[in-house]
Amino acid sequence: MIRLRRDGMRPLCFSGHLIVQHDGWLPGARLWHDLFLYRVADGGFAVAIIARLGGGPDARHASAVRCHAAQFDSLDRALTSLESHDAAADLCPGMSAPALDTFNPALSATVLRLQAARLQDFCRDVVSRYEAGAGAILYSACRSGL
């Protein structure tokens, strides 16, 4: 029995097996996504998307900050869920840089603009890494004969 953790919901449980997975960690990554595609024994497919927060020299000490999992009756719908996942929605405040004290009267517009630019860059980086991972797992799925 496979048991997939889901945020705000009971775990998704089914009999089946893992077809392909993609580990999204790269050196220097602060937030990345691990992706999994399963075949369900009763028919259909399941997808798990786990956003992990790290920052250390490797992926061992990362923690899962967002867990998505869903079951689909067709391969096409399962793959579409991987293609359309909004990776930016997995970002949380404080992930990319320490939060600013917005009540500080000395806080200048320049500092705010700098912080905003950092956040935009971080967000683009997370989304781009997710898309690279989605492309990789879709490629692997196709190579495996799906």
Next chain:
Amino acid sequence: MTALRPFGSACEVDEPGSLSPGPGFHWMLLRRHGRRPLAVMGRGLLRADNRCAGLRWFSDIAIYETASGRFAVCLRHVIPGTADPVWCDAWLCDGADAVRHAFGGHDPLTAWPPWSAGIAWTDEPEAGRFRGAWAGLLAAVFGRTADDGPA
């Protein structure tokens, strides 16, 4: 009679048509950024990269002639020593002008910002080298046109 496609249905397929494509054609699967891969029956026309000392990444491009009568183009940005490209995509183009346009419209800094490789986002010289190396690769393959500005 064309060879059976060795991949499953989880890809977008450029159907080769009913005619025999001729020697050198075979099925290939081209990885894409955030999308299902593209399966084409094709043969390679060109492959080039700008791998050189001093750059922490390189880009490579490939152009294939497809059995459907079009061109498939691929580009990848790669960190040397890593298993997967950090960015890659593939498109179908109807003609040579479209091929040039597809590559010319690509900005590596927009597609794959250098801070993804741990380079400080304020490191403009490094970013400029990345963009310059990409432009140099295109100039080497396609030649320089009036649209490229002065050399």
